[in-house]
Amino acid sequence: xxxxxxxxxxxxxxxxxxxxxxxxxxxxxxxxxxxxxxxxxxxxxxxxxxxxxxxxxxxxxxxxxxxxxxxxxxxxxxxxxxxxxxxxxxxxxxxxxxxxxxxxxxxxxxxxxxxxxxxxxxxxxxxxxxxxxxxxxxxxxxxxxxxxxxxxxxxxxxxxxxxxxxxxxxxxxxxxxxxxxxxxxxxxxxxxxxxxxxxxxxxxxxxxxxxxxxxxxxxxxxxxxxxxxxxxxxxxxxxxxxxxxxxxxxxxxxxxxxxxxxxxxxxxxxxxxxxxxxxxxxxxxxxxxxxxxxxxxxxxxxxxxxxxxxxxxxxxx
Amino acid sequence: xxxxxxxxxxxxxxxxxxxxxxxxxxxxxxxxxxxxxxxxxxxxxxxxxxxxxxxxxxxxxxxxxxxxxxxxxxxxxxxxxxxxxxxxxxxxxxxxxxxxxxxxxxxxxxxxxxxxxxxxxxxxxxxxxxxxxxxxxxxxxxxxxxxxxxxxxxxxxxxxxxxxxxxxxxxxxxxxxxxxxxxxxxxxxxxxxxxxxxxxxxxxxxxxxxxxxxxxxxxxxxxxxxxxxxxxxxxxxxxxxxxxxxxxxxxxxxxxxxxxxxxxxxxxxxxxxxxxxxxxxxxxxxxxxxxxxxxxxxxxxxxxxxxxxxxxxxxxxxxxxxxxxxxxxxxxxxxxxxxxxxxxxxxxxxxxxxxxxxxxxxxxxxxxxxxxxxxxxxxxxxxxxxxxxxxxxxxxxxxxxxxxxxxxxxxxxxxxxxxxxxxxxxxxxxxxxxxxxxxxxxxxxxxxxxxxxxxxxxxxxxxxxxxxxxxxxxxxxxxxxxxxxxxxxxxxxxxxxxxxx
Numbered sequence: 001x002x003x004x005x006x007x008x009x010x011x012x013x014x015x016x017x018x019x020x021x022x023x024x025x026x027x028x029x030x031x032x033x034x035x036x037x038x039x040x041x042x043x044x045x046x047x048x049x050x051x052x053x054x055x056x057x058x059x060x061x062x063x064x065x066x067x068x069x070x071x072x073x074x075x076x077x078x079x080x081x082x083x084x085x086x087x088x089x090x091x092x093x094x095x096x097x098x099x100x101x102x103x104x105x106x107x108x109x110x111x112x113x114x115x116x117x118x119x120x121x122x123x124x125x126x127x128x129x130x131x132x133x134x135x136x137x138x139x140x141x142x143x144x145x146x147x148x149x150x151x152x153x154x155x156x157x158x159x160x161x162x163x164x165x166x167x168x169x170x171x172x173x174x175x176x177x178x179x180x181x182x183x184x185x186x187x188x189x190x191x192x193x194x195x196x197x198x199x200x201x202x203x204x205x206x207x208x209x210x211x212x213x214x215x216x217x218x219x220x221x222x223x224x225x226x227x228x229x230x231x232x233x234x235x236x237x238x239x240x241x242x243x244x245x246x247x248x249x250x251x252x253x254x255x256x257x258x259x260x261x262x263x264x265x266x267x268x269x270x271x272x273x274x275x276x277x278x279x280x281x282x283x284x285x286x287x288x289x290x291x292x293x294x295x296x297x298x299x300x301x302x303x304x305x306x307x308x309x310x311x312x313x314x315x316x317x
Numbered sequence: 318x319x320x321x322x323x324x325x326x327x328x329x330x331x332x333x334x335x336x337x338x339x340x341x342x343x344x345x346x347x348x349x350x351x352x353x354x355x356x357x358x359x360x361x362x363x364x365x366x367x368x369x370x371x372x373x374x375x376x377x378x379x380x381x382x383x384x385x386x387x388x389x390x391x392x393x394x395x396x397x398x399x400x401x402x403x404x405x406x407x408x409x410x411x412x413x414x415x416x417x418x419x420x421x422x423x424x425x426x427x428x429x430x431x432x433x434x435x436x437x438x439x440x441x442x443x444x445x446x447x448x449x450x451x452x453x454x455x456x457x458x459x460x461x462x463x464x465x466x467x468x469x470x471x472x473x474x475x476x477x478x479x480x481x482x483x484x485x486x487x488x489x490x491x492x493x494x495x496x497x498x499x500x501x502x503x504x505x506x507x508x509x510x511x512x513x514x515x516x517x518x519x520x521x522x523x524x525x526x527x528x529x530x531x532x533x534x535x536x537x538x539x540x541x542x543x544x545x546x547x548x549x550x551x552x553x554x555x556x557x558x559x560x561x562x563x564x565x566x567x568x569x570x571x572x573x574x575x576x577x578x579x580x581x582x583x584x585x586x587x588x589x590x591x592x593x594x595x596x597x598x599x600x601x602x603x604x605x606x607x608x609x610x611x612x613x614x615x616x617x618x619x620x621x622x623x624x625x626x627x628x629x630x631x632x633x634x635x636x637x638x639x640x641x642x643x644x645x646x647x648x649x650x651x652x653x654x655x656x657x658x659x660x661x662x663x664x665x666x667x668x669x670x671x672x673x674x675x676x677x678x679x680x681x682x683x684x685x686x687x688x689x690x691x692x693x694x695x696x697x698x699x700x701x702x703x704x705x706x707x708x709x710x711x712x713x714x715x716x717x718x719x720x721x722x723x724x725x726x727x728x729x730x731x732x733x734x735x736x737x738x739x740x741x742x743x744x745x746x747x748x749x750x751x752x753x754x755x756x757x758x759x760x761x762x763x764x765x766x767x768x769x770x771x772x773x774x775x776x777x778x779x780x781x782x783x784x785x786x787x788x789x790x791x792x793x794x795x796x797x798x799x800x801x802x803x804x805x806x807x808x809x810x811x812x813x814x815x816x817x818x
Binding site for chain 2: 037067069070071075150158184194195196198211283284285
C-alpha cells in the first residue's frame with residue numbers, strides 16, 4: 001500500500017519536474033547571493049546589474065539580491081557553491097580574493113564548484129604617492145626603493161588581495177623591496193597616505209579617481225588606458241609590464257543546465273553594450289569589463305595559479 | 318561654499334524629503350529604545366530599499382534614524398538600566414538612579430534636550446567646518462589612533478570610580494573578546510574554533526545585549542511583585558516647566574558637544590567613547606562629584622549631549638575621506654554610494670545640492686528630536702513600565718533575540734548573546750563594572766590593529782609611537798588620566814591623617 005503511494009508520488013514528481021524543464025527559464029524569482037553587506041562595492045555592482053539582467057532575461061524575470069556578509073565574502077560564496085544548479089541561485093564572485101581564500105585557509109569550495117557566468121567589473125590597480133613624498137614618477141619611486149630596500153612603506157587594503165599581488169609583481173619586475181602596511185580596507189590606506197603616514201599606496205583606480213588632486217597617481221596597471229580615467233598613463237607606457245586588478249562578476253553553482261547558461265550568457269552579452277548600464281556603473285565607481293563564460297573561467301584559473309605561486313614563495317599568514 | 322549651502326535648503330523642505338526626516342526620527346527613537354536593535358542595524362536594513370527612492374528621501378530617513386536612535390537608546394537606559402544602543406551605556410550611570418528616585422520623566426527630558434543640542438552642534442560642525450576638520454583627521458595615523466584607544470581605555474578604567482583592579486579585569490575581558498576572529502593583519506583565525514561565524518569577530522551588539530539586557534531582565538523576573546518604579550510616578554511634567562531646571566547645564570553641554578565632535582572625526586571610536594569621556598570630564602569639573610552615579614541629572618546631560626554630538630561629525634571623515642568615524646557612518650556611506658555619491662573632495666562640488674541637503678536634514682533631525690522625542694515618545698515609552706513585570710521581561714527577551722538574530726540572520730549569535738548574558742549576570746553580582754568590557758571590545762581591536770600597523774611603518778622600532786607632537790600630547794593625557802586620581806587620593810588621605818592628628 002505504502003509502496004503504491006511512493007510510486008505515485010515519484011511519478012507525480014517526475015511529471016512535475018519534466019513540466020518545469022519544459023517551461024521557459026526563469027519562471028520564478030532568481031536569487032543573487034552577495035557575500036558582502038548592502039551598500040558595499042560588490043553589492044552596488046550586483047544591484048545595478050540586476051536591474052539590467054532582469055530586462056534582458058525578459059518575460060517579467062525578477063532578481064532578488066540577498067546579502068550574506070561575513071568572512072571576506074566566504075560565507076556567501078560557499079552558500080552559492082552548495083546551492084542547487086537550477087539557475088535560481090546565482091552569486092557574486094570576487095577575484096583574486098575568492099581564489100586566494102582557497103589557498104590561505106580551508107574553504108568549502110574550489111575552482112570547480114562554479115559555472116562561470118560573467119565578470120562585470122575590472123578595477124585596475126594604481127600606484128600612488130603622497131603629495132609630500134616628493135616621489136612624482138614611478139622611476140623615482142623605484143630608484144628610491146632600490147637605494148634603501150624596505151624604507152618605503154606601502155599602504156594597501158589587505159594581504160592576499162589584488163593590491164598585494166600587484167606589489168609582488170612590481171617587486172619581481174623591478175627587484176625593489178618595499179615594506180607592506182596592510183590597513184583594513186582601502187579608504188584608511190588612502191587617508192594614511194594623504195596624512196603622510198605611509199609613503200606609497202597601491203589602490204584601485206575607482207578609489208583614487210576623486211582624489212587626483214590630493215595624491216600623485218604614478219600609473220595604472222592596465223594593458224591600455226582605462227576608459228574610467230583616460231588621463232592617467234599606464235605602467236606599460238612607462239616601460240613596466242605591470243597589469244593587475246580587482247574583479248567582480250557573477251557565478252552559479254557547477255552543473256547549470258545548458259539552456260539556462262545560454263539564456264544568462266545572452267543577457268550578459270547584451271549588458272556589455274548597454275549605455276545606460278555603463279553610465280550607472282561609472283556613477284558608482286565600477287569600471288566595467290565584461291568577460292563571459294569560458295574566458296572568465298580561464299581568467300579565474302590564471303589568478304588561482306598566480307595566488308598559489310605567491311603563496312608558495314611568500315605566504316602572507 | 319556657503320552659497321551652495323543655502324541653495325540646497327529649499328529642496329529639503331519638499332514634502333517627501335521633510336516627511337522622510339520626521340519618519341526617520343520616530344523610527345530611530347523606536348529602534349534605539351529597543352534593546353538589541355541599533356541604528357547601525359536599522360540603516361543597514363534600510364539601505365537596499367533606498368535604491369528606488371529619491372536621494373534626499375533616502376538620506377533624510379537615514380539622518381532621522383541616526384539622530385533618533387542616539388536618543389532612543391537613553392529610554393531603556395533610564396527606565397530599565399538597559400542601554401538601547403552601545404552609546405547609551407553612560408546614560409545608565411545617573412539616568413537609572415534618577416528613575417528609581419521617581420525622576421525618570423525629568424531624566425528623559427534632560428536626555429532629549431541634551432541629545433538634540435548635541436545633534437545641532439554636530440550638524441553645524443558638519444555644515445560649516447567639514448573641510449578644515451577633515452585635515453585634523455589626517456593628523457591621526459596608526460600610532461596616533463593607537464594612543465587615542467589607549468587613552469580611552471585608561472580613562473574608563475581609572476576615572477569610572479570603584480575598584481581599579483576590577484575595572485582592569487573587565488577591560489581585559491573586553492579586549493580578549495576583541496581578539497576573537499581573524500587576525501587584523503594576516504587574516505589567520507584566532508580563537509574561532511573553526512566556526513565561520515566567529516571569523517569576523519564578535520559584534521558589539523551581541524556583547525552589549527547579552528551583558529547589559531539579560532541581567533536586568535533576570536532581575537525583573539526574580540521579583541515578580543515588587544516594582545522598581547512606581548506606576549505613573551515618573552515625575553513627568555511639561556517640557557517647558559522642566560527646561561528652567563536645566564539652565565545650569567550649559568557648560569556640560571558645550572564641553573560634551575566639543576568632545577562628541579572631536580571623537581566623531583577620529584576614525585572608529587564612536588558614540589560610546591564620546592559619552593564616557595564627556596561624563597568623566599563633567600564629573601571632574603563638578604562641584605559635587607560625590608553625588609554622581611546616584612542620580613545626578615547633569616550626568617545624563619553629559620552622556621546624551623556627547624553621544625549625539627558625534628553623529629554628524631562622524632560623517633566629516635566619511636564624506637571627505639571615505640573613512641567613517643562610527644559604525645553607523647560606515648553603513649550610511651554605503652547608502653550614499655548607492656545613490657552615486659562617492660566620498661572625496663569632489664563630492665561637495667559635484668553633488669552639492671544633495672550633500673548640503675543631507676546636512677540640513679541632519680540639523681532638522683536634531684531639532685525635531687525635541688518635539689517628537691520630548692512628549693510623544695517619552696510618555697508612551699514610560700507607559701511600558703506599567704506592564705506587569707513578567708510580561709515586560711518576556712517582551713524584552715523576545716526583542717533581544719530578534720535583534721541579535723537579525724544582525725546576520727543566524728542562531729549562533731543568539732546562543733553567544735545568552736552566553737554573554739550569563740557572564741554579565743555573574744559580573745553584576747560580583748560588582749565588576751560592565752562599561753570597561755564594552756569599551757575594551759571597541760577600543761581593544763583598534764589599539765591592536767593600529768599598534769601593529771604603526772610598528773610595521775616603523776619597521777619594528779617602537780620609537781615610531783613617540784615620533785610626533787600629536788602622539789606625545791596623547792601620551793601625556795593618558796599618563797595624566799592614570800596619575801592624577803592616584804595623587805588626589807593620596808593627598809586626600811594625607812589631609813585626613815593630618816586632620817585626625
